[in-house]
Amino acid sequence: MQRTKFGEMACSIARTLDVIGEPWSPLILRDVWVGMTRFDQLQADLGISRKVLTERLTYLVDQGVLERRPYDRRPRYEYHLTTKGAELVDLLMVMTSWGDRWLAGEAGPPVLYRHHACGEISHAELRCAHCGEPMHGGDVDPLPGPGAAV
Amino acid sequence: MQRTKFGEMACSIARTLDVIGEPWSPLILRDVWVGMTRFDQLQADLGISRKVLTERLTYLVDQGVLERRPYDRRPRYEYHLTTKGAELVDLLMVMTSWGDRWLAGEAGPPVLYRHHACGEISHAELRCAHCGEPMHGGDVDPLPGPGAAV
DNA sequence: CAGCCCAAGTTCCTTGAGGGAACTCCGATT
DNA sequence: AATCGGAGTTCCCTCAAGGAACTTGGGCTG
Numbered sequence: 539m540q541r542t543k544f545g546e547m548a549c550s551i552a553r554t555l556d557v558i559g560e561p562w563s564p565l566i567l568r569d570v571w572v573g574m575t576r577f578d579q580l581q582a583d584l585g586i587s588r589k590v591l592t593e594r595l596t597y598l599v600d601q602g603v604l605e606r607r608p609y610d611r612r613p614r615y616e617y618h619l620t621t622k623g624a625e626l627v628d629l630l631m632v633m634t635s636w637g638d639r640w641l642a643g644e645a646g647p648p649v650l651y652r653h654h655a656c657g658e659i660s661h662a663e664l665r666c667a668h669c670g671e672p673m674h675g676g677d678v679d680p681l682p683g684p685g686a687a688v
Numbered sequence: 689m690q691r692t693k694f695g696e697m698a699c700s701i702a703r704t705l706d707v708i709g710e711p712w713s714p715l716i717l718r719d720v721w722v723g724m725t726r727f728d729q730l731q732a733d734l735g736i737s738r739k740v741l742t743e744r745l746t747y748l749v750d751q752g753v754l755e756r757r758p759y760d761r762r763p764r765y766e767y768h769l770t771t772k773g774a775e776l777v778d779l780l781m782v783m784t785s786w787g788d789r790w791l792a793g794e795a796g797p798p799v800l801y802r803h804h805a806c807g808e809i810s811h812a813e814l815r816c817a818h819c820g821e822p823m824h825g826g827d828v829d830p831l832p833g834p835g836a837a838v
Numbered sequence: 839c840a841g842c843c844c845a846a847g848t849t850c851c852t853t854g855a856g857g858g859a860a861c862t863c864c865g866a867t868t
Numbered sequence: 869a870a871t872c873g874g875a876g877t878t879c880c881c882t883c884a885a886g887g888a889a890c891t892t893g894g895g896c897t898g
Contacts, residue, residue, distance in 0.1 A: 542711075542735065542736070542885085542886085544715075545791075548798040549715075549718070549787075549798055549799070550783065550784045550785075550786075550787025550788045550791065550792060550797060550798065550799070551714060551715065551718050551780055551783045551784055551787060552715060552787075553787045553791040553792075554783040554784075554786055554787040554791065555711075555714060555715070555783070557791070559711065559714075560855095561692075561705075561709065561855095561856080562856095564701060564705060564709075565694075565699075565701065565702060565705070568699070568701050571825055572830055576874080576875090577874070577875050577876070578873090578874060578875075581875095585692065586692070586856095586857090587856065587857050587858060587859095588858090588859095588875085588876070588877085589856080589857080589858085589876090589877075589878085590855085590856060590857080591876090592875085592876060592877075593855095593856095610865090610866095610874090611865075611866085612864075612865045612866065612873090612874075613863085613864060613865070613874080613875070613876095614865095614873095614874060614875075615874090615875075619825075622790055624824075624825055624826065625786060625789070625790070625824075625825075626786060627824065627825025627826075628782050628785075628786065628814050628824060628825070629779070629782050629783060629786060630701055630825070631814060631823070631824075631825070631828075632778050632779050632782050632814070633700065633701045633704040633705070633779060634700045634701055634704075635700075635778075636700075636704055636775060636776060636778065636779060637699075637700025637701060637702075637703045637704040638700045639775070640772055640775070641695075641700065641703040641704065641707070642700060642703075642835055643835070645834060645835030646833055646834035646835045647700060647833040647834065647835055648698040648699055648700060648832075648833050648835040648836045648837065649699070649700070649830050649831070649832065649833050649836065650830070650831045650832070650833040651828040651829065651830055651831070652828060652829045652831060653816045653818060653819065653821070653823055653827060653828055654827050654828065654829070655816065655819055655821040655822075655823075655827060656816060656818055656819035656821065658816075658818045658819065659818075659831070660816045660817050660818035660819070660823070661816075661817050662814040662815070662816070662817065662823045663814070663815055663816070663817040663823075664778050664781060664782070664812040664813070664814065664815075665812070665813055665814075665815045665820075666803045666805065666806060666808075666810045666812070666813070667810050667811050667812065667813040668803060668806055668808045668809075668810035669803065669805055669806035669808065669810070670815075671803070671805040671806065672805075673781070673803055673805075673810070673812045674774075674775075674777065674778060674781075675721055675769075675774055675775075675777025675778070675780070675781065676774065676777075677803060677804050677805060678781075678801040678802060678803055678804065679801065679802045679804070680722055680799050680800070680801055681799070681800045681801070681802060681809070682798075682799065682800070683796055683797040683798050683799050683800040684795060684796035684797065685792050685793070685795030685796045685797055685798040686798045686799065687798065692856085692857080711884095711885080712885095726845075726846090727845065727846050727847075728844090728845060728846075731846095736885095736886090737885065737886050737887060737888095738846085738847070738848085738887090738888095739847090739848075739849085739885080739886080739887085740884085740885060740886075741847095742846085742847060742848080743884095743885095760845090760894090760895095761894075761895085762844085762845075762893075762894045762895065763845075763846070763847090763892085763893060763894070764844090764845055764846075764894095765845090765846075
């Protein structure tokens with residue numbers, strides 16, 4: 539964990555990092571998203587230390603991003619995305635697009651995504667929620683909002 | 689920096705984290721994006737240690753995400769986004785959307801974005817690059833791609 | 839032309855997070 | 869009663885982050 543508390547900054551990026559910015563957190567979410575929901579599965583798949591995995595899972599549950607759910611009468615638990623957590627998958631999809639484009643190299647993307655609506659292999663793209671046109675870094679002007687710092 | 693090398697995993701999310709997953713890196717990119725391009729500006733705005741800022745900047749330059757550019761005959765430098773870095777701003781915009789939605793609280797978003805194309809305050813949304821329909825975590829099936837691990 | 843200024847780092851020390859392996863706990867199965 | 873297996877917990881070690889002071893190198897000022 540970073541020592542500096544990002545959560546207290548007047549910046550939604552910093553606050554988001556406070557929730558999932560620690561090492562491993564996005565990869566844990568990815569695994570839970572694709573159906574690896576149990577402690578030992580996650581630990582083996584990621585190669586993460588059990589100690590750190592415990593810390594991350596409890597933190598993500600505290601933040602309301604994951605839900606800890608028993609699946610047996612024995613003390614056995616699965617982790618699932620909450621609505622809040624499911625919306626973080628948008629972030630993972632954009633990371634995937636960028637990594638596929640800039641880091642995949644000769645071999646090509648390690649994973650492809652088929653879109654249910656059209657049935658095609660595709661990837662996510664950013665568009666303006668208002669007009670539907672593409673919306674990237676150079677297409678916007680930042681303005682102070684209601685929650686701006688003094 | 690995390691001890692485990694994410695860059696060697698067969699996963700575009702892990703590889704992307706290897707580039708910008710360290711603490712502060714996304715916030716550095718945000719500042720450079722909005723025009724804070726000099727060492728002391730960044731240090732003062734973020735409250736980051738000078739040592740760590742130096743490390744992050746050289747790493748981001750090495751990764752081809754930032755460019756170090758002299759702006760004086762004295763040894764003075766500005767950092768700018770490369771094309772590769774500018775495309776990472778997509779990620780920042782999605783983080784902003786999520787943070788605005790889930791973490792802004794009563795006060796509302798600290799920053800608003802006006803979209804050049806339509807002139808409205810808006811935010812980014814994910815759509816399928818192929819059919820243009822919305823594309824979120826639940827709308828896709830992952831399949832092994834050409835660069836999949838053995 | 840000596841001394842000062844300023845941006846951009848560098849050095850050094852302390853604290854604390856990540857890695858790894860071994861250990862515990864607890865209900866079910868044989 | 870003994871064993872198993874998932875889900876953590878504990879302990880120790882190393883290395884990264886914070887913080888403050890120091891250095892460097894070219895202009896500028898008196």
